[in-house]
Amino acid sequence: DWTSEAFADSMIAELKEQLGNDKVVLGLSGGVDSSVAAMLIHHAIGKNLYCIFVDNGLLRKNEFEEVLESYKHMGLNVKGVDAKDQFYKALAGVSDPEGKRKEIGKTFIEVFDQEAHAIKDVKWLAQGTIYPDIIESVSVKGPSATIKSHHNVGGLPEKMNLKVVEPLKTLFKDGVRSVGKALEIDQKILGRHPFPGPGLAIRILGDVTPEKVHIIQEVDAIFIGMMKERGLYDDVWQAGSILLPIQSVGVMGDERTYERVVALRAVASVDGMTADWVHLPYEFLSDVSNEIINKVKGVNRVVYDISSKPPATIEWE
Ligand code: XMP
Numbered sequence: 604d605w606t607s608e609a610f611a612d613s614m615i616a617e618l619k620e621q622l623g624n625d626k627v628v629l630g631l632s633g634g635v636d637s638s639v640a641a642m643l644i645h646h647a648i649g650k651n652l653y654c655i656f657v658d659n660g661l662l663r664k665n666e667f668e669e670v671l672e673s674y675k676h677m678g679l680n681v682k683g684v685d686a687k688d689q690f691y692k693a694l695a696g697v698s699d700p701e702g703k704r705k706e707i708g709k710t711f712i713e714v715f716d717q718e719a720h721a722i723k724d725v726k727w728l729a730q731g732t733i734y735p736d737i738i739e740s741v742s743v744k745g746p747s748a749t750i751k752s753h754h755n756v757g758g759l760p761e762k763m764n765l766k767v768v769e770p771l772k773t774l775f776k777d778g779v780r781s782v783g784k785a786l787e788i789d790q791k792i793l794g795r796h797p798f799p800g801p802g803l804a805i806r807i808l809g810d811v812t813p814e815k816v817h818i819i820q821e822v823d824a825i826f827i828g829m830m831k832e833r834g835l836y837d838d839v840w841q842a843g844s845i846l847l848p849i850q851s852v853g854v855m856g857d858e859r860t861y862e863r864v865v866a867l868r869a870v871a872s873v874d875g876m877t878a879d880w881v882h883l884p885y886e887f888l889s890d891v892s893n894e895i896i897n898k899v900k901g902v903n904r905v906v907y908d909i910s911s912k913p914p915a916t917i918e919w920e
Pocket of ligand 1: 704797798799800801841875876912915916917918919920
């Protein structure tokens with residue numbers, strides 16, 4: 604019978620055998636999957652695992668610095684790479700959701716490729732692919748091609764001539780979390796909500812600019828911060844804030860304002876395939892709304908998304 608401890612032990616032994624003295628490169632995202640994959644491989648081969656954590660400028664407020672610090676605490680051999688400008692440049696003027704994903708995926712590969720080449724004699728690319736990623740990426744290639752492309756699967760290894768190792772590919776999210784717990788990974792990493800690879804770029808409807816990223820980072824930090832303060836964070840599967848491409852009229856003192864609208868989204872789900880909107884307390888929503896409008900310059904209206912998946916998706920893009 605399956606236990607996370609037994610899975611971790613046998614996977615570490617298997618990785619030791621498979622990887623030997625080879626060097627392995629892995630892209631950390633700050634998420635649960637890549638972190639757990641990294642720790643399994645770290646236990647198997649230690650410093651021969653070279654982790655790369657790219658700041659794409661599309662992460663949550665302060666996320667890059669904080670997560671990089673936790674990775675170092677975990678003993679990982681990790682390099683942080685500031686590539687914000689490269690991503691912003693690639694995204695300039697791109698409004699189409701799939702267009703954004705394509706630019707981000709391409710830029711990520713460029714940055715990662717360059718970093719990986721700097722590691723002498725690297726043989727393997729490790730990925731935190733989990734079972735549902737494989738299912739979804741198969742459907743991406745299907746005739747309808749309607750499911751969003753996930754940039755963490757495919758493309759990279761062929762280009763870099765690397766063998767691929769994916770220690771989590773048989774697991775669902777819950778399994779990954781319990782393996783992470785067995786490896787004593789910090790709850791701050793294990794308990795975090797899923798966050799899309801393209802990050803805030805797909806939560807900014809329309810084109811992405813550093814200024815818009817800044818606004819939605821501030822909004823999101825208030826929303827997520829207050830969820831944590833009020834003990835709501837762990838009851839929600841995923842939450843985030845969306846910057847809408849419209850302005851609305853408001854009033855401040857005697858002045859008419861014409862500013863941005865943000866949407867808040869919080870969902871309950873098991874695997875992201877279906878999701879229900881969460882009935883967050885009115886009191887909480889009201890406080891969050893006031894805090895956002897008072898603190899974030901340029902935002903004068905907050906709405907709450909009450910759509911479930913299907914037919915809506917979790918992300919707006
Ligand atoms: P949707 O919006 O399709 O999202 O209901 C389901 C889950 O997938 C995440 N998501 C992505 N993750 N790259 C990712 O790595 C993507 O392009 C992408 N699009 C959506 C979303 O955050 C949710 O957890």
